[in-house]
Amino acid sequence: MKIGIDIDDTTLNTVNEMIRYGDIFCHDVLKKTDTKNSISDITNRFYLNSLYGWDDETKFNFFNLYYSQVLKDCTPKLDSPKIIRKLKEEGNKIYFISARLTNIPNCPTENITIDTFKKYNIPYDKIIIAAYDKLNYCLENEIEIFIDDSLEVLESLSSHKIKCYLMTTPMNQSIIVSKDIKRVSNWEEIYNDLKEN
Numbered sequence: 001m002k003i004g005i006d007i008d009d010t011t012l013n014t015v016n017e018m019i020r021y022g023d024i025f026c027h028d029v030l031k032k033t034d035t036k037n038s039i040s041d042i043t044n045r046f047y048l049n050s051l052y053g054w055d056d057e058t059k060f061n062f063f064n065l066y067y068s069q070v071l072k073d074c075t076p077k078l079d080s081p082k083i084i085r086k087l088k089e090e091g092n093k094i095y096f097i098s099a100r101l102t103n104i105p106n107c108p109t110e111n112i113t114i115d116t117f118k119k120y121n122i123p124y125d126k127i128i129i130a131a132y133d134k135l136n137y138c139l140e141n142e143i144e145i146f147i148d149d150s151l152e153v154l155e156s157l158s159s160h161k162i163k164c165y166l167m168t169t170p171m172n173q174s175i176i177v178s179k180d181i182k183r184v185s186n187w188e189e190i191y192n193d194l195k196e197n
């Protein structure tokens with residue numbers, strides 16, 4: 001099978017690092033003393049804007065200063081390296097398809113991502129970065145299964161008969177999911193469901 005996988009908050013714990021560095025940015029750059037650091041306050045994928053009250057200019061100032069370090073400090077979600085290795089060893093093709101930003105100065109996003117995967121022994125056949133239209137990349141690469149934390153992405157994929165798994169995160173935990181998309185809490189659940197079906 002060809003399995004497509006999102007990176008941030010699906011394979012790696014990115015939101016934790018975004019908030020950690022968001023607090024540093026607020027304190028060191030914006031000179032604010034009230035930091036957030038509360039994942040429980042996150043309700044959607046625009047969490048930096050809503051959590052901190054930033055406009056887009058402030059958010060990109062944050063990215064210019066800290067995005068590279070955020071990516072470097074990301075650690076794997078529980079069991080993601082182990083399960084992805086298992087899927088690869090069983091003969092599946094692994095495609096990472098991510099909307100990670102590539103337009104941030106002095107941030108070699110693809111190189112950082114490759115280094116992280118090497119560090120944690122996460123195998124892959126292909127990495128596609130800055131994939132803002134994931135459906136297009138999935139169709140081009142004949143992806144049969146996709147794992148993501150974005151319901152919006154998965155809805156577009158499931159309508160094209162791609163089997164979809166929604167990784168539960170603070171951003172999507174209260175969203176109602178259609179029967180065509182399987183909600184999962186961890187990588188072990190994904191693996192077990194794939195084996196059963």
